[in-house]
Structures are given as structure tokens and as C-alpha cells.
Amino acid sequence: MIVFGHRIPMTGSLLLWALLWEIVGQLKLTILLPPLSRVVLRAFEIVPTETFLSAFAVTASAFVAGNLIAILVGVPLGILMGSSVVADRIFLPWVNLFLSAPLTALVPVIMVLFGLGQTTIILTVVLFAIWIIVLDTRAGVRSISPSLIEMAASFGAGRWQTFRKIYVWAALPEILAGIRLGVIRSVKGVIIGQLLVSIVGFGALFKLYGSRFLMEHFWAVLIVLFALAFALAEAFAWLERRVEFYAATRG
Amino acid sequence: MTALAHQFFTEPSPVTDCAVSVRNVGKVYAGVVTALENINVDFPRGQLTSLLGPSGCGKTTLLKIIAGLLPATSGEVLVNDLPVAGPGPERAFVFQDFALMPWANVLRNVAFGLEMRGIAKSEREEIARSHIAQVGLAGFEARYPHELSGGMRQRVGLARALAVNADVLLMDEPFSAVDEQIRRKFQEDLLTLIAREKRTFIFVTHSIEEAVYVSDRIVLLSARPGRIAQIIEPAIERGGDPDAIRRHPAYLDTVDAIWQSLKTYLE
Amino acid sequence: MAEHRAGIEAAHQGYRFSRVFPFQGSGKALREKRPNALASFATHHFTLNFLSAAALCGAWEWAGLVPISPAFPTFGETMGALWSISADGSLAGAFAVTLQPLALGLVVSMVLGVGIGVAMGLSTKTEWLASPIFIVAQSAPLAALIPLIVFAYGIGLTSKTIVVCIMAMPVIVLNSFAAVRHTPKSLIEMGESFLATRRKVIIRIILPAASPVIFAGLRLGCASGFIGAVLAELLITPTGVGDLITYSRSIADYPTMYAAILSIMAFSVLFIEVLSRVEVMIFRPEKRAVS
Known part of the structure; x- marks a missing residue:
């Protein structure tokens, strides 16, 4: 303005x-x-405490583990779907289904199957992150310029070489976009999971502060959390912009 | 064809030494669309032959069949008397959209063909550098394709095809994505290249003027299904001033005769 | 500041995937495709969809029979439970309760969200004021606000409606904003060159041009709204389908619990599917022709 x-x-x-x-x-x-100034002061007071740091560590480890699983499974699946019509027909309806379904409803299932612990949170993160990664990777593979593939073929590149030298790089912008969106979704997923399980990480912290009516504490944690989520999303967006030109040949 | 025009271009002389020979090639897409029908044509070694025809006549399809990028439905293609079963080291392709890898710099793009042949990094980079210099891009080795103009990108594509030292260069409308002035410059450069390199060029274009300007022979294809309508050799002396070609009466008459012939395919 | 990021997400899900890609993979270009009755039957998408659905149900049944966990009923048991809660009317009753905050929240989010988004798209001042809030909201785990909402508004319909709203609004706002902001400049200039007033340009050019993306945002907003509605019922007080899930879980009636979860997910997926069909019908004649 x-x-x-x-x-x-x-x-x-x-x-x-x-x-x-x-x-x-x-x-x-x-x-x-409560006034923002008091919340900010409280945030500085809370962040170095044992309670906060352990909640953060628990949350971060579930988050990282879940996202790693989602990436390690999602990217290969997406590449498979992008390059094989049969695999695409088999998996696409399910991926689309889970992408728009209210996954929150599945958290109780994970809870009864895997208990009220870290495993449940990790699976929730995977559940929230994986579908968009699969779908974006698939789109990236499918939008690779056909002439780039022909180019590789004309110079005698084999299947594996084409995959390694062309597919992975050409689809990288979309793969990163998928991972970024997956990360944003799984930040929400990890919090939803912890709120529902309510005895681990920030979920437990919110419950504690809520029941004692410690509004300054509550807001302080909330603000720190929002700032972290935003910073994470922006970091991935920055990474994505750095490789944006990999997709430059697309019409 | 008018009698007058015959003075300026001739029917093809029999090819004695052909680099590429296309025998009875037909191509049917998805079992229904006939793109090419019974194509028989020889491409003389060391010359530039253009494939020219109305859009959709299958000229790019034919080029890709010669390249081994598309299988023919019937017939066969011989390169140096050996049948084509796929892409091979004796052929190199120049793409209409350049087909440069956006994530790789000019040097790596030019060296790609050599990399696929398993040539050591230092050696292939040396070869690539000399070809980059040859197309006038010395100093741009570390640049990325998105930092270059369209004309420069196609020079990279050309350098990449030259770097693998193939006998046959297949060019699919290589100048159609650059602007008119750059295109004229490229056409002149191409004539120099043909004179210098003594390689066989197969050149697809939709521009009549371009075909007559650069070609030793022109293969005219009919509208779909593509068949060979006529093969002509413009009677133009190419040794001298490249600018003289466009003023040559044979150039103008050949262009006009081809236009009269192609016009019948346009509704 | 990544102003358009969220809009890109929508464009992402709504558009990028709807493009028709003629190319199918590396080996295909080199292989001749000959029509083959058996192969075309096997790869026909109904056949494959049916097979993959059958395989999943079969795997579910098998996993329930093993059983991989005492809390994992078979597919058959779950379907039986689904039939019995449908027959005795408890499922319909639960849906009637769940749909109240959902419908209310979605209507509020749509009206407010499109309004705010369009205002942001039309005026840079509004954009300056509002967009940082919604951009942060888009990437923040807003679910963490739920305990606060409960303090403020209790455990009733109001709280649940607000939960639906905070889930659904950001994506609707940011898409409407991006849609309006990205109206092709040449279209607006065309309108101005024919002496259209600002009002006419907005009504006749900007809004129609923006409507496909706005609608895509509404569809995404509805998907988020469902997440909010289920979350509210699981977290605030068990009512409706949330109650069905929580109660059957507490008495270890797992088939009923799974049936309830299946039904709300199926309902949401069908609803979103209907929306995207409507979207195709209204805005994408070219896509309809292809499929």
C-alpha cells in the first residue's frame, strides 16, 4: 500500500x-x-523451559519422521503413476479420495490400532502429507516435455539413464511443490493428532494451559507455533523458487 | 508444373551414394489414422534434403521414424545400408523446441550426447567447448538455457547435435521457434555449415522459401496420408554470395512452382 | 511475502491436473501401440478401478480375519454395522446433527470468504490490510485455536460452526483474491476501451473471469470444512457422527465405529465429487468434451 x-x-x-x-x-x-506485549514476554519465558522444549522435540520428531515416510513412499509412487497408465488407473482414485476426505475422522482408527502414543502421531502426519506429494509428483512426471524424452532417446539414453538424468530433474519443481504442500498439511495434521490424543507434545501443553486458564501461556505457545509453521512454509517456498526454472521448457 | 519452371529445377538425378534410404515406409497411428503411405526416398550423402509439405502431412513423423524415435508400421529405413531399429550414434537430432535441459548449463547440455556414450567428463567437456565456440557461444558455457535468447538456445541444440560427430543430422523445423531476422541468419550459417562439414542433413520445414534457400533436394509430401508428391533439385549455385540466392531467378521460380503445387492441398 | 501462494495451491489442485497430457512415459514413444481387445479390456479404467477396489476390500477382509488387531473388524462386519445403523435410523439422525454446523459454517464462510477475497482483489488497500492474516492462517495449524473457541463460545453449535469457518475461510478468501487479481489485463482494457464503467467492468468482466477459480476455492473450502466439522465433534463434545464414533469406540463396538467413519468420509468425498462435476459442467466445456 x-x-x-x-x-x-x-x-x-x-x-x-x-x-x-x-x-x-x-x-x-x-x-x-491478554495484551500482546505480555504474551510475547511470556513466550520468551516459556520457550527455554523443559516443558516446552520436550513438547517441541516430541512434535518435531513425529513431524520429521512422518514427512520422511511420506516423501520416501509418495515420490516413488507418484513417479510410478506418472509413467505407467496401469498403475495410474489403480491408484489415482484412492489418492484423489484421500486428498479430499476428512482425514481427521481416521485419527480415531489409528488411535485404537496403535495406541495413544508417538506412532499414532507419526501415522497422522503421513496420512496428511502423502497424498498431495503423490499427486504433485505424478503431475510433474506427466508434464515433462516429450521432446526432452525424445532428445534423451535420440542420444541413446537407456531407461534408467532417462529416469536419472531427465525425469527426476524435470519433475523436481513439482515434487518440491508437493513436499511444501505436504509439509503445510502435516503441520496441521500433527497438531490435530496431538489435540485428539491430548497426552503428547503440544496437545498436552494446550490441555494443561487450557484447564488452568493460563491464557498468556496459551497464546504464547500458539504464536510460536504459528510462526514456526509459517517460517517452514516460506523456507520450502524459497527452495521451490530456486528450482523453478527446471520447468522452463514447458509450454 | 509449367514448362517455364522446368528450366530452373530438375527432376531428381538417381542417387548413387545414399546415406539414408527409406523403403516402403508407412505409418498408421492407433490403427486408424494413416500418417504416411508407401514412402520411398533416398537421401544423398553430404547434401541437405528438405521434407516439405502441408501441415499434418507427416513430415515430422517421417523424420522421427528415420531417427528411430518412432517405429514404422511397415517398411524399413536403412542408414549406411543398415536397418534402423532405434536411435543410433550415426544420427543426431535437432529439435524444434530445442529440447534443452533447463537444469543443466550450456556446457552440460552440449556434452549430453557424449555423456550418454560414456565418454569421460574432461574429454567430453573439451569436445563440447570447441563446438560451443564453433556456434559462436564461447563464454556462455556456464549459462543456463533460461538465461539465453531463443536463437542462442537453438545454437546450443545445434552444438549438441554436432558434438556427437554423427554422419546424419536430422533437423525438425529447427528455425521455426526463432524470429524472422535470426532465422535468416541461421539459414545463411546453415549453408556455411553444409559446405564445411560434408555431412548429410535431413531438414523438415513448412516454409517454402526456407526449403528452396537451403536445400540441395526437396522432397514434397502430399496432404494426409503423406505420400511423396515430387522430388526436385533447385538449380541454384551455392558456392558464392548467400544473398545472391534469393535474387536468383531459379530461386523465385522454384518457390512459385512449389507454392502452386502445395496450394492444391489447402482448402 | 508469498501473496499468491495459496491461490497457487488451488490452481494446483483445480487446474494443473485437469490438463490433458498426451504423453504417457518414456518407453511408449518407442513402442508400437496395437489395439488388442484383451489388453484394452484389462487397462480400461472401469476394469482397473473395480479390480483395485475389490483388492482393497479383500485386503481389509483378510486383515480383519487374521486379525491384525482386535480393534480391526473385517470388511463384512463393518458393512453389517453400516447396514444396522442405517436401518435403525441412528446414522441418519447423526448426520442430521453433524450437518447443522457444517452447513451453517460453510454458508458463512462462502459469503464472507468470497466477499473478503473479492474486495482484496479489487482494492490494494484491503489486500494490504487483510492478506497477511489469511496467508498466515493458511499455513498455520488453526486447530490449535479450538480450545480457545470453546472457552469463548461454549460447547454448542456456535463453537462448532466457528471451527468449520476457520478451517474453510482462508482457502476461500485467498482463491477469490487470486482469481480477481489475475483477471487477464487485456480483458479489462478491452472493457475500458469500450467505455465500460468500473462497476460494469467488475460485474461483466472481472467476476465472470474469476468465477472458475473462485468456485475451485469453494470446493477446497468445503473439503476443509468437513475436516473442521469432524474435528469439532471429536474434540469439543461428541455429537452426531462424532458421537457415534466416540461412543462405539468406548464400548469397543469397532464395526460400528468403522462404519460411522466410513460413512462420513464417503459422504464428504461424494459431496466434493458432486461439486467438481458441477464445476466441470459450468466452467469447463473443454474438459467435459475430453472425458
């Missing part, structure tokens, strides 16, 4: 909202909303 000839960056409006929050908090309009 431009005010009096000065361009004010988009993030400027976040400051405006923060100010509004501070005012509402100071006026004590609702007990739910």
Missing part, C-alpha cells in the same frame, strides 16, 4: 493488527485476549 508516497510493506499491516490486539488486551475487554 502507498501512503503519502511511501510504500508500506505488506507486513506493515501485521503491526497494525498487533497494535489492535494490544489495545483490546489492555482494555481488558475479554479475559481470552
Whole structure:
């Protein structure tokens, strides 16, 4: 936005909202909303504590493990679906189904099968992340320019060489896009899983602060969490932009 | 064909030394669409032969069959008297859309064909560098395709095809994706290249002027299903000034005669 | 700031995959494709879809028979339970309850979301003010807000409706915004060159041009809304289908629990499928012709 000839960056409006929050908090309009300044101070106080760090470690390890599984299974499956019509026909309906289904409903199933622990959270992360990775990888493989494949064939490249030298690189922008979207979805997944299981990680923390009505603590954790999620999404977006030109030949 | 035109181009002389020979080739897509029918044509060694015809006549299909990228439904293609079963080291392809790998720099793109042949990195990069210099791109080795103009990209595609030192260069409308002025420059450069390299060129184009300007022979294909309508050899002396070609009466008359013949395929 | 990122997600799911790709893989170009009755039957998509569905149900049945876990009923038992909760009306009753916050939340999100998104697309000031909020909301785990919502609005319909709204709104807003912002410039200039007023340009050009992407955003919003509705019922208070799931789980009636989960997932998938059919019908004549 431009005010009096000065361009004010988009993030400027976040400051405006923060100010509004501070005012509402100071006026004590609702007990739910403590002033932002106190929340931020509380955040600095909470983050170094054992409780927070262990919750973070538990969450991060489930998140990383789940995403790794989703990538290791999802990318090869996507490449298979992108290059084989039969595999595509077999798997595509299920991938599409799980992509738009309310996966939250499946968390109770995972809970009764695998108990109320870390395994359940990891599986929830996989469940949220994997489908978009598969679908994007498939799209990446399918949008590879046919002439690039012909080019490799004309110089005598074998199947494995074509896969290694062409497919993986040409589909990389889409694969990374899939991973980025998968990461965003699984951040939501890990929190939903922890809220439903409610005795691990941040889920337990929210329950604790909620039951004791510690609003400043609650908001502090929430803000840290949102900031982490946003930073993670932006980091992947940055990575993706760096390889965007790999797809440059597409019409 | 008018009697007048005959003075300026001739019916084909029998080919004594042919690099590529196409025998009874037919191509049917998906069992229903006949793209090519009974194609018999020889491509003389060391010359440039154009495939010219209305759009959809199967000229690119024929080129890809010669390249081994598409299988023929019937008939066979002989390169240096050996039947084609797939792509081979004696043929190199130049693509209409350049087909450069966007993630690889110019050097790696040019060296790709050599890399596929298992040539050691240092050696293939040396060969690639000399070909990059030859097409006038010295200094651009570390650039990526998206940093180059369309004309420069096609020079990279050409350098890549030259680098593998193939006998036969197959060019699929190589200049159609660059602008008119660059195209003219490329056509002139192509004449120099033919004179210097003594290789066999098979050149697909939809431009009559381009075909007459660069070709030793022109194979005219009919509308789908593609058959050979006529083979002509423009009686144009190519040794001298490249600009003189476009003013040569034989050039103008050949262009006109081909246009009169192709016009019948356009509704 | 990644203003258009979320819009890209929608464009992603809505458009990129709907493109028709003629090319099917590396080996195919070199191999001749001859029509073969048996092969074409085997690869026909109904055959393969049916086979893969049958295989999955078979695997489920087998896994239930082993059993891989005492909490894993067979496919047959689950279908039996589905039949009995359908027959005694408890499933219909549960859906009637679940659909209330869902429908309410979706209607609110659509009206508000499209409104805010279009306003952001039309005015850079609104965009400046609102877009950071929705961009953060898009990537943040908003489910963490649920305990707060319960403090504020109790455990009733209001809370559940709000949960649906916060889940569904960001994607709707950001898609409507991106759709309006990315109206082809030449179309707007065409309108202006024929002396259309700003109002006419908006009504006759911008909104129609943006509507396919707006609708795609609504479809994605509905999918998120379902997640919200189920989450609200599992987390806030068990009602409707959430109650069916929670209760049958507490008494270890696993077939009924699975049947309830299956039914809500099937309902949501069918609903989204209907929406995308409608989308194809209204906006994509070219896609309809191909399929």
C-alpha cells in the first residue's frame, strides 16, 4: 500500500493488527485476549523451559519422521503413476479420495490400532502429507516435455539413464511443490493428532494451559507455533523458487 | 508444373551414394489414422534434403521414424545400408523446441550426447567447448538455457547435435521457434555449415522459401496420408554470395512452382 | 511475502491436473501401440478401478480375519454395522446433527470468504490490510485455536460452526483474491476501451473471469470444512457422527465405529465429487468434451 508516497510493506499491516490486539488486551475487554506485549514476554519465558522444549522435540520428531515416510513412499509412487497408465488407473482414485476426505475422522482408527502414543502421531502426519506429494509428483512426471524424452532417446539414453538424468530433474519443481504442500498439511495434521490424543507434545501443553486458564501461556505457545509453521512454509517456498526454472521448457 | 519452371529445377538425378534410404515406409497411428503411405526416398550423402509439405502431412513423423524415435508400421529405413531399429550414434537430432535441459548449463547440455556414450567428463567437456565456440557461444558455457535468447538456445541444440560427430543430422523445423531476422541468419550459417562439414542433413520445414534457400533436394509430401508428391533439385549455385540466392531467378521460380503445387492441398 | 501462494495451491489442485497430457512415459514413444481387445479390456479404467477396489476390500477382509488387531473388524462386519445403523435410523439422525454446523459454517464462510477475497482483489488497500492474516492462517495449524473457541463460545453449535469457518475461510478468501487479481489485463482494457464503467467492468468482466477459480476455492473450502466439522465433534463434545464414533469406540463396538467413519468420509468425498462435476459442467466445456 502507498501512503503519502511511501510504500508500506505488506507486513506493515501485521503491526497494525498487533497494535489492535494490544489495545483490546489492555482494555481488558475479554479475559481470552491478554495484551500482546505480555504474551510475547511470556513466550520468551516459556520457550527455554523443559516443558516446552520436550513438547517441541516430541512434535518435531513425529513431524520429521512422518514427512520422511511420506516423501520416501509418495515420490516413488507418484513417479510410478506418472509413467505407467496401469498403475495410474489403480491408484489415482484412492489418492484423489484421500486428498479430499476428512482425514481427521481416521485419527480415531489409528488411535485404537496403535495406541495413544508417538506412532499414532507419526501415522497422522503421513496420512496428511502423502497424498498431495503423490499427486504433485505424478503431475510433474506427466508434464515433462516429450521432446526432452525424445532428445534423451535420440542420444541413446537407456531407461534408467532417462529416469536419472531427465525425469527426476524435470519433475523436481513439482515434487518440491508437493513436499511444501505436504509439509503445510502435516503441520496441521500433527497438531490435530496431538489435540485428539491430548497426552503428547503440544496437545498436552494446550490441555494443561487450557484447564488452568493460563491464557498468556496459551497464546504464547500458539504464536510460536504459528510462526514456526509459517517460517517452514516460506523456507520450502524459497527452495521451490530456486528450482523453478527446471520447468522452463514447458509450454 | 509449367514448362517455364522446368528450366530452373530438375527432376531428381538417381542417387548413387545414399546415406539414408527409406523403403516402403508407412505409418498408421492407433490403427486408424494413416500418417504416411508407401514412402520411398533416398537421401544423398553430404547434401541437405528438405521434407516439405502441408501441415499434418507427416513430415515430422517421417523424420522421427528415420531417427528411430518412432517405429514404422511397415517398411524399413536403412542408414549406411543398415536397418534402423532405434536411435543410433550415426544420427543426431535437432529439435524444434530445442529440447534443452533447463537444469543443466550450456556446457552440460552440449556434452549430453557424449555423456550418454560414456565418454569421460574432461574429454567430453573439451569436445563440447570447441563446438560451443564453433556456434559462436564461447563464454556462455556456464549459462543456463533460461538465461539465453531463443536463437542462442537453438545454437546450443545445434552444438549438441554436432558434438556427437554423427554422419546424419536430422533437423525438425529447427528455425521455426526463432524470429524472422535470426532465422535468416541461421539459414545463411546453415549453408556455411553444409559446405564445411560434408555431412548429410535431413531438414523438415513448412516454409517454402526456407526449403528452396537451403536445400540441395526437396522432397514434397502430399496432404494426409503423406505420400511423396515430387522430388526436385533447385538449380541454384551455392558456392558464392548467400544473398545472391534469393535474387536468383531459379530461386523465385522454384518457390512459385512449389507454392502452386502445395496450394492444391489447402482448402 | 508469498501473496499468491495459496491461490497457487488451488490452481494446483483445480487446474494443473485437469490438463490433458498426451504423453504417457518414456518407453511408449518407442513402442508400437496395437489395439488388442484383451489388453484394452484389462487397462480400461472401469476394469482397473473395480479390480483395485475389490483388492482393497479383500485386503481389509483378510486383515480383519487374521486379525491384525482386535480393534480391526473385517470388511463384512463393518458393512453389517453400516447396514444396522442405517436401518435403525441412528446414522441418519447423526448426520442430521453433524450437518447443522457444517452447513451453517460453510454458508458463512462462502459469503464472507468470497466477499473478503473479492474486495482484496479489487482494492490494494484491503489486500494490504487483510492478506497477511489469511496467508498466515493458511499455513498455520488453526486447530490449535479450538480450545480457545470453546472457552469463548461454549460447547454448542456456535463453537462448532466457528471451527468449520476457520478451517474453510482462508482457502476461500485467498482463491477469490487470486482469481480477481489475475483477471487477464487485456480483458479489462478491452472493457475500458469500450467505455465500460468500473462497476460494469467488475460485474461483466472481472467476476465472470474469476468465477472458475473462485468456485475451485469453494470446493477446497468445503473439503476443509468437513475436516473442521469432524474435528469439532471429536474434540469439543461428541455429537452426531462424532458421537457415534466416540461412543462405539468406548464400548469397543469397532464395526460400528468403522462404519460411522466410513460413512462420513464417503459422504464428504461424494459431496466434493458432486461439486467438481458441477464445476466441470459450468466452467469447463473443454474438459467435459475430453472425458
